[in-house]
Amino acid sequence: MALRITVIGTGYLGATHAAAMAELGFEVLGLDIVPEKIEMLSAGRVPMYEPGLEEILKKHVAGIEGSSGRLRFTTSWEEVAEFGEVHFVCTNTPQKHGEYACDMSYVESAFDSLAPLLTRPALVVGKSTVPVGSAARLAARLVELAPVGEGAELAWNPEFLREGFAVNDTLHPDRIVVGVESERAEKLLREVYAGPLAEGSPFVVTDFPTAELVKTSANSFLATKISFINAMAEVCEAADGDVVKLAEAIGHDERIGKKFLRAGIGFGGGCLPKDIRAFMARAGELGADQALTFLREVDSINMRRRGHMVELAREAVGGSSFLGKRVAVLGATFKPDSDDVRDSPALNVAGQIHLQGGQVTVFDPKGMDNARRLFPTLGYADTALDAVRGADVVLHLTEWREFRELDPEALGEAAGRRIILDGRNALDPAVWRGAGWTYRAMGRPKA
Numbered sequence: 001m002a003l004r005i006t007v008i009g010t011g012y013l014g015a016t017h018a019a020a021m022a023e024l025g026f027e028v029l030g031l032d033i034v035p036e037k038i039e040m041l042s043a044g045r046v047p048m049y050e051p052g053l054e055e056i057l058k059k060h061v062a063g064i065e066g067s068s069g070r071l072r073f074t075t076s077w078e079e080v081a082e083f084g085e086v087h088f089v090c091t092n093t094p095q096k097h098g099e100y101a102c103d104m105s106y107v108e109s110a111f112d113s114l115a116p117l118l119t120r121p122a123l124v125v126g127k128s129t130v131p132v133g134s135a136a137r138l139a140a141r142l143v144e145l146a147p148v149g150e151g152a153e154l155a156w157n158p159e160f161l162r163e164g165f166a167v168n169d170t171l172h173p174d175r176i177v178v179g180v181e182s183e184r185a186e187k188l189l190r191e192v193y194a195g196p197l198a199e200g201s202p203f204v205v206t207d208f209p210t211a212e213l214v215k216t217s218a219n220s221f222l223a224t225k226i227s228f229i230n231a232m233a234e235v236c237e238a239a240d241g242d243v244v245k246l247a248e249a250i251g252h253d254e255r256i257g258k259k260f261l262r263a264g265i266g267f268g269g270g271c272l273p274k275d276i277r278a279f280m281a282r283a284g285e286l287g288a289d290q291a292l293t294f295l296r297e298v299d300s301i302n303m304r305r306r307g308h309m310v311e312l313a314r315e316a317v318g319g320s321s322f323l324g325k326r327v328a329v330l331g332a333t334f335k336p337d338s339d340d341v342r343d344s345p346a347l348n349v350a351g352q353i354h355l356q357g358g359q360v361t362v363f364d365p366k367g368m369d370n371a372r373r374l375f376p377t378l379g380y381a382d383t384a385l386d387a388v389r390g391a392d393v394v395l396h397l398t399e400w401r402e403f404r405e406l407d408p409e410a411l412g413e414a415a416g417r418r419i420i421l422d423g424r425n426a427l428d429p430a431v432w433r434g435a436g437w438t439y440r441a442m443g444r445p446k447a
Ligand code: UDX
Pocket: 159, 160, 161, 162, 163, 164, 219, 222, 226, 259, 260, 261, 262, 263, 264, 265, 266, 267, 268, 269, 270, 271, 272, 334, 335
């Protein structure tokens, strides 16, 4: 009989994991403490925008016509404990308010709710991104709280999915990393991932601390790569070089590679910024803070990009103040193909200009609701064309395909002045300049 799997926490990670587990053939029960989310998911609807997720959800959620019926959702911990042989903990670990460390309260409360109900042997698998050392502590707590005692075992299995590609990344992971303390745990996880393993996904077995560190170090590396190219963009600007060409040229070196070398307004989202900060905080606790001082610089280069974009915009509207100036912002999400605005560089830039007196109008294909909730005082338009109407400057801050396909001529007729600042180096300068726009980008020559 197929393994019975539960997924605790149904955010970007959990909802995708639950649907993917059903797609891989398991019986799955997802839990969230927010009843509205459970209602939506049970009706086959996804509480966020993630391409392809709703399709596989509908394919498996019980009660939907034609579905496999393998996937259900609940708010009941008892039901979860009763149902599952393998429990995946996918709760989020945001940055704590006012400090760098990550907030473990959602993970902790998941363990505290589940463990006392475990009366049969079960494998609990942590997927959340946590400070190194958490798994060992949680494993001990699990045994202590569970009536089944040592029958309740922990494994750590970090998740590397990217928003926008979450379904594909989960079904076809480029690697599976498991921190385990027994052969039984490894065997069960090999069973869970039998599908991807058969396709050739590498399976890396480690201890707990290494599994936890794989995730934070992978994200730190990616953040460093982006800040590296953004630092090069700063030098290019000073020396009149072109960072896009530079990235292309160094990317041909296989040791460097082309990916994650897109210069612009930098990285944001619910992962990279908070993960590098939590990593620094944790290294400090461990007495290894010197090892990660470079991440402070990575963070600082990244945050500087946002300020730099604000300055470019100020220059574009005359150089002194934003008062009385209309600024159109294309993009609110932290990257395209997502509705996530957490720590979004685009919204941060929009917010800074607004706070300095600019009249900012934002348009984003999918992030409008989330952006409005976070920044209700910004202006919002229903289309890109409406956003640029009468604008003194247009800022392209999230590289949605829709923006690349805009007609510069039509936009130029609507805009007050034809000045566009490309914060993502994603538009074609020749096309925009050809339509009479002043096009400026980060780390590229002015004309
Ligand atoms: C990231 C990791 O990629 C993923 O493996 C991990 O599981 C979670 O964190 P995600 O936050 O979805 O995933 O986004 P990612 O695609 O990594 O982009 C992060 C940010 O970096 C975005 O704001 C993006 O615009 C920016 N970025 C990315 C750049 O500025 N330049 C690049 O070259 C690449």
